[in-house]
Amino acid sequence: MSVDTAYTELMEFQRQTEALAQVMGRLSWDQETVMPRGATAQRAEEMAALEGVLHGRRSDPRLAEWLELAMPEDDEAASQLRLIRRMHDRATKVPSRLAQEIARVTSAAQGIWAEARAADDVSMFLPTLSEVVRLKREEAAALAAGRDRYDALIDDYEPGVTAAAVSALFDRMRPRLVALREAVLGAAFQPPPLSGHFGLEAQVRMARDLAATFGYDWSRGRMDMAVHPFSSGSGCDVRITTRVVETDPFNCFYSTIHEVGHACYELGIDPDYALTPLGAGASMGVHESQSRIYENQIGRSRAFTGWLFGRMTERFGDFGVADAEAFYATANRVQSGYIRTEADEVHYNLHIMMRFDLERGLIRGTLEPEDLEEAWNTRFLEDFGVAVDRPSHGMLQDVHWSVGLFGYFPTYALGNIYAGCLMQAIREAVPDLDDQLARGDTSGATGWLRENLQRHGGLFTPHETVTRACGFEPSEGPLLDYLETKFGALYRL
Template sequence: MKPERAYDELRRFQLETAYYESLGALAAWDQRTYIPRKGHAHRARQFAALAQLLHRRRTDPRIGEWLDALEGSPLVADPESPAAVNVREWRRDYERAVRVPEKLAVALAEAKSEGESAWESLRAKNNWTAFKPYLKRLLDLQREYAEAVGYETEPYDALLEDYEPGERAERLTRLFDELGAATRRLLEGILGSSVRPPTEVLHRDFPVATQREVVHEVTAALGYNLEGGRIDPTAHPFELSVGPGDVRITTRYYPDYFNAAFFGSVHEAGHAMYEQGLPAEHWGSPMGQAVSMGVHESQSRLWENMVGRSLGFWRRFYPLVQARFAALAGVPLEDFHLAVNAVKPSLIRVEADEVTYNLHILIRFELELALFRGELEVDDLPGAWNEKYRAYLGVTPPDYKDGVMQDVHWGSGLFGYFPTYTLGNVYAAQLFARAEAELGPQEPAFERGEFAPLLEWMRKKIHAHGRRYPPRRLVEEATGEPPTAIYLIHYLEDRFGALYDL
């Protein structure tokens, strides 16, 4: 078969698979937003049936035949061309897929759906005992999956590969050692400071209807195209791309707390802007896909924190917010800005400040490693969780829902996902530093309401490349040097040193 024909047939086949996947994404969004309570069991069976269909397509022997006809041909001679990138990444995906038995793929899909539904209802009831069987089943299946796809050093690396290709537990351990030490030094200084942020101003009356209006206006101003998206309430915020022109985000509202919906929405809008910036003409192929969750998180964390918690941003938006919420009448901008940047060790990861956030991720990383190394059992997880929270953050969860059950990830079988949050912080700081070097200081632009230059820089340097480069290479191409934690450390020291008079 001629390479051109092989590529056309492979491209059409993979595009059809992508349409099935997008229908699954729509079902996943529905499950986490508006599905009737009694519909979860049927949805799990739907996901199992879809997983069987997708597994058969992803392992279709014709994919291997098409790839054989393409590899080494002139069509893929330029390794950075869209055709070459697609062929390389399709080969990677195919080789991983064929190692997973169909029975395991279907069981995982069903267990993930059931686990997520169970988490949503059982967390609210603080019922760890009832949730444990779901978690144990998912852990067993993920261990089986890791053995099936293979690894060089340890099972956890096989899971990392699904979210951050090329990343390894050994390198992450070194990163967390460096970042953890710097974080503890900074946190010690902050806790010893006489500065006391007036965080009580964030815990007043914030009508949910008004919050909805504000988050729609602000995320649109940042660049989230709401004509191709929507914002809905959910138990755990997320972004989900159904396809070109349909990239959705969710948030959760508290009538007596400002931060959750506002910063959660900006965070998810960062994810959505990445998806909206991917080349639509390459949708359904690797060139039209995000390269990794770490890079994805770099976009969400950058917009949430480096943009959304900056003084320039609030000089622009505080008059709007203050005018909408009577609870903020008389609260000076400087007090509000200090409050939204307050640093305090806490229980809840998604509400954690920038300084302590990576300690939350470190805890989950260490627990996941212990689980997959056989050093920790699910029955002992709550005790290990509480012990690490006391040691690293000086707080102890009063119950399961705000402790070991607080995140949806384990209930969804997403082991290996958590480290990408910290990688996202590392990448974001490095990317933002380079963007400022090329565009100039961004806070004056934010104050003027000019967010498009930064978004366009990200579109050019990150979004447009899809999976052209592996994640670490992509960051290096964008910034001129390999990923390093030093930019994040300096960013945190500079911002919070100034806020806390260190």
């Protein structure tokens, strides 16, 4: 090993690690889409074994030697080293035994959660959730090394962000969001919900068309069904999932557009970064900015919903909505629903704030898993004014805690904030955007995102990624201004 060869050797080693991580991701995709139910126990062992291999590579002592000797020749190489060093530092703090056990337990937990959710039975899931929480507390303690344990987990998804910063952000956002919600729900004008029956096959065909409209590359992707929609993969293999409710096509259509946002981010990264640390999104917050801006600022805009109304009329005939303006109002209808993934833009961040507080309590030990259902139901009634009627509408609705994604939820709100800033920049750069969207042409917006944000992958830190794209420091202001303007006009406030 020498200074001259250290960077090359390091990147060759890392390329294999990245390839193996993609294989593990494909196993997860298979588990959530097509794996037979009887394979759960075996898959858990497979995931644990592969995690052991990956953890061994990420904590390999040779990485420290290469990182010490490697001399970056440009900014790209410096960023590669920054991300590999971060990965190595975190891997060396977590024992291999613990990493494998987390992989084993969370793989099995996902199936147990799905069955408990279908049965509306918290008791079926509680022992497994308790084990997941125990393991994640242990991991958080190892990573934190005396710091806040929840901060250590947030850092996995949004490097540099702390629970204190998120809490302060939410404190600033909450009054304006609550005031807007109260004004909207108390408005004289209330758009009716969509009604009727929309067949599965017709919805799936429409969802595929919408994916293509937003630039999804079907030669490098596919779409399948899942209990909880998600996107998976990077490089030349980026897959999406959706779900169908035959009385609510918006569930399918906007879940699809959301996941296409994630997928197009990965597909838009410079191909030279494939199978390197730069070949993925900068953070989950930045990732969520893409899915949320595709879904909401673009997909639920007045201009685009006007186009979508025409396409739905062609596919489904008269489905009970009078015209494009009524359809726009229905597509953006505000209501205090139970389900986060179906929440309107006004309520969505309030859902995240609740989950943030609950999961922070679980990791810090101020809330125990056996008390979670009562804590959830109490908080939901306080925040939304509606009593939870069954567990699948409450603590069992999200997949995240079953698979150990503690610290992930705040990135949804950060993604909304980033999306607000990015849309402000897009509208300045693409003055005829609404004319384009009214024709079903999203390329002005998606092309701007690809050029100014997506292609960079992990080259910059999350904050730098958004700041460079927007031309200004991200803050909650543009998002809140956008929401107040949009819903104030829509509800004739």
